[in-house]
Amino acid sequence: MPGSTLEKITEREQAVAAEADRTRTEMEQLTGRLGELEGELADLATARKVVLALEQVEDGTTLSPNMPDNPAYQHILAALGDAGTPRRARDLCRALDLGIEPKHIEGMRAKLKRLVGHGLVTETEPGLFTLHHQ
8 A cells, every 4th residue: 555655646746747847848938938028028119219209300309308318218218108107126127138136226226316307207106116297
């Protein structure tokens, strides 16, 4: 009897290990796909900003004087616009594929605070940022 119980445990262990391997493979594929989709979203947001800027130039209007020229700020603004809800610095780092190490998060937070100072972003509550709506 003990032998058959141990055999059942071994069989179950092998089945669970195989399922875990399949799940890990699926997760790797999904993570890769998610990265591709997030990259495409960032590209589309950048394309939208470029098209809007070109339309303003063609119309003879100018970009907002508060709009930073640095592309990093424009990517942050695009990511906030795409989010639609207030985001934390960590979430924006993830969305922009910057890494979530403290140095990246603190740098993002500093940029967000600068954008708040320019009147382009609002800090709805401590640590939560969204586009400023006039």
